[in-house]
Amino acid sequence: MRSGRVNLREVHKAYGSFRALDGVSLDIKAGEFLTLLGPSGSGKTTLLNVIAGFERPDLGSLLVDDVEFITRPPHKRDLGMVFQNYALFPHMDVFSNVAYPLKLRKVDRPSIRRRVMDALEIVHMQHLADRRITALSGGQRQRVALARAFVFEPRLLLMDEPLSALDKNLREHMQIELKRLHRQLGMTTIYVTHDQQEALTMSDRIAVLDKGRIIQLDVPATVYDRPNCKFVAGFMGETRFLPVERRDQTYVLDGRPLRLADTRAASSTGEAWLMVRPERLRWQGDADRDNRIEGRVLDVVYRGDCNQVSVSLPGGHEVAIRHSGAERQPLPQPGDTLALWLPAEASLVIGSAAP
Amino acid sequence: MTLAMDGAPGMPLNRAMLKSARRRERRIFSGLALPALVLVACILLIPFAWLAWLSLFDAAGNLSAQNYARLLRPAYVGSFLTTFKVAGLVTALCVVFGYPVAYLLSQLSARAAQILLVFVILPFWTSVLVRTYAWLVLLQRNGVINDWLLSMGVIDEPLALVHNLTGTIIGMVHVMLPFLILPLYASMKAIDPVLLRAAANCGASPSQAFRQVFLPLSMPGLASGIALTFVLCLGFYLTPALLGGGRVAMWSTQIADAVSKFSNWGAASALSVALLVVTAVVLWGVRRLTDALSFSAGKP
Numbered sequence: 192m193r194s195g196r197v198n199l200r201e202v203h204k205a206y207g208s209f210r211a212l213d214g215v216s217l218d219i220k221a222g223e224f225l226t227l228l229g230p231s232g233s234g235k236t237t238l239l240n241v242i243a244g245f246e247r248p249d250l251g252s253l254l255v256d257d258v259e260f261i262t263r264p265p266h267k268r269d270l271g272m273v274f275q276n277y278a279l280f281p282h283m284d285v286f287s288n289v290a291y292p293l294k295l296r297k298v299d300r301p302s303i304r305r306r307v308m309d310a311l312e313i314v315h316m317q318h319l320a321d322r323r324i325t326a327l328s329g330g331q332r333q334r335v336a337l338a339r340a341f342v343f344e345p346r347l348l349l350m351d352e353p354l355s356a357l358d359k360n361l362r363e364h365m366q367i368e369l370k371r372l373h374r375q376l377g378m379t380t381i382y383v384t385h386d387q388q389e390a391l392t393m394s395d396r397i398a399v400l401d402k403g404r405i406i407q408l409d410v411p412a413t414v415y416d417r418p419n420c421k422f423v424a425g426f427m428g429e430t431r432f433l434p435v436e437r438r439d440q441t442y443v444l445d446g447r448p449l450r451l452a453d454t455r456a457a458s459s460t461g462e463a464w465l466m467v468r469p470e471r472l473r474w475q476g477d478a479d480r481d482n483r484i485e486g487r488v489l490d491v492v493y494r495g496d497c498n499q500v501s502v503s504l505p506g507g508h509e510v511a512i513r514h515s516g517a518e519r520q521p522l523p524q525p526g527d528t529l530a531l532w533l534p535a536e537a538s539l540v541i542g543s544a545a546p
Numbered sequence: 547m548t549l550a551m552d553g554a555p556g557m558p559l560n561r562a563m564l565k566s567a568r569r570r571e572r573r574i575f576s577g578l579a580l581p582a583l584v585l586v587a588c589i590l591l592i593p594f595a596w597l598a599w600l601s602l603f604d605a606a607g608n609l610s611a612q613n614y615a616r617l618l619r620p621a622y623v624g625s626f627l628t629t630f631k632v633a634g635l636v637t638a639l640c641v642v643f644g645y646p647v648a649y650l651l652s653q654l655s656a657r658a659a660q661i662l663l664v665f666v667i668l669p670f671w672t673s674v675l676v677r678t679y680a681w682l683v684l685l686q687r688n689g690v691i692n693d694w695l696l697s698m699g700v701i702d703e704p705l706a707l708v709h710n711l712t713g714t715i716i717g718m719v720h721v722m723l724p725f726l727i728l729p730l731y732a733s734m735k736a737i738d739p740v741l742l743r744a745a746a747n748c749g750a751s752p753s754q755a756f757r758q759v760f761l762p763l764s765m766p767g768l769a770s771g772i773a774l775t776f777v778l779c780l781g782f783y784l785t786p787a788l789l790g791g792g793r794v795a796m797w798s799t800q801i802a803d804a805v806s807k808f809s810n811w812g813a814a815s816a817l818s819v820a821l822l823v824v825t826a827v828v829l830w831g832v833r834r835l836t837d838a839l840s841f842s843a844g845k846p
Binding site: 244245264267268272339340 | 740741746748758763
């Protein structure tokens, strides 16, 4: 059986009156790539630091492969970690940085040499082994930090926003590389980010955190397409919310009953919204099957691959939809009245809190 | 079709105007440095040149190397060695006492560090003379410390704590400590605390993380603190003169004696020039060392 299972139970951590972690429970399977996603202050980094041993929680349990870790000092946890700004040792060269965890484990010199060079090869850095850290670019430092984190084959790899300091192109490239590396090495990975795109691209499962609690825990497609509350929906993509009225068993938008494939997400009390994402809107639809949303065109902006059409909806809401030229619909002009269509399977009514 | 506009007829591209604007700016900036340059020249360079000039003449006013030859006499060689011994001892003791203080300061919260830092800097605001006399009161034969030790029965008769090397070193360590702590503290503050977390994550115990990560990274700060302290010790006069009671012949006291007791300006000048050269050599050596230790200038 593979190792690297993590079980968190009721982890609480408060700084004064601020509850950084408010009873977090989470089971992570061996070999899983799990992302902790949330805005700053949501508790995701605190949770990662609890797992790494840098923060001691007020209450709770942390089992790694069924062994209680909660008071174990960080240097006895055997977990690899990639820090936000890499935290490479500036007084050591690339090789020594990666060799450091092995030296501490009293591995013999030839094995250190072999394992460090293997790790550097995996991250494509073997040709820069004797470089100084200060002579490396951001992306190269990132790779060295990664090699240092997995060179001693830890059961668990922790990553704290490792890509946030890189520019957009490199970030997207590294996302794919990290994912590939995870498949290759197979160790349980806990990844912290505030970037929803990164979370959706890389994760087996995503835990969305807010105010020290896990709001939703599921596979990326479900978190994106079936968010369980307004917070999660708003955190993913360019989401707009149109208030809907509840009438008997159904919901009404602009006097028209909504056609919904799934109504589980909305609670039966409190306010409810129709979740609208621009990429799910269609230019044409069927009045019997799809939901019609009417608005007035505000402006049309040419963007090369498409025209972005901003549409003002009733109630002061605004949504942008792309017109790529492949539609049968001609490009609308500002001021035009426009009918957009949202298919029933893409229509989701959600409440303000998770049901 | 041509894209190059440079040198097209009727388009001088303002070459002359841009050049004169650049020159004007440079003049303004060098003008800003002028008052400081004049000041340094008047109070430092000219007197020093005069001093060096003086050292080249004997008592009768003839050009000679006599003043420098005299430096090789046993008395002067002895004071040279004493100076280095005292400076070395004081610097070493400052490292022993100062490093833990700087480390503590760097690990405290900003608020607590600020309060503690006041205690480090406080001596700076008091005259060295006052502090040295205070030590005289504390350390003398029937002073506070000897009284305590006697009344507690630790010793049977008063210790000779002053008017000797011991007193000189105690007093100098007290004066020099801030000069070591402040640059060291500044360099420790610049060490990213995340590096210690990273070391722990790699499997380093707190003491391993300190020895293998923190200590090497604090070395440039330690080196500049040591250089500053050592160089200041080399030329220090007041405390060795008062607490040494004439029994600790430092270079600085020799210079003072040459002028005040023997009115021998030539000898004093030669000693001063030698002190300056030694100091410059020490500073240059330390500079080379810190460059080698520094991590910001990485090799390509």
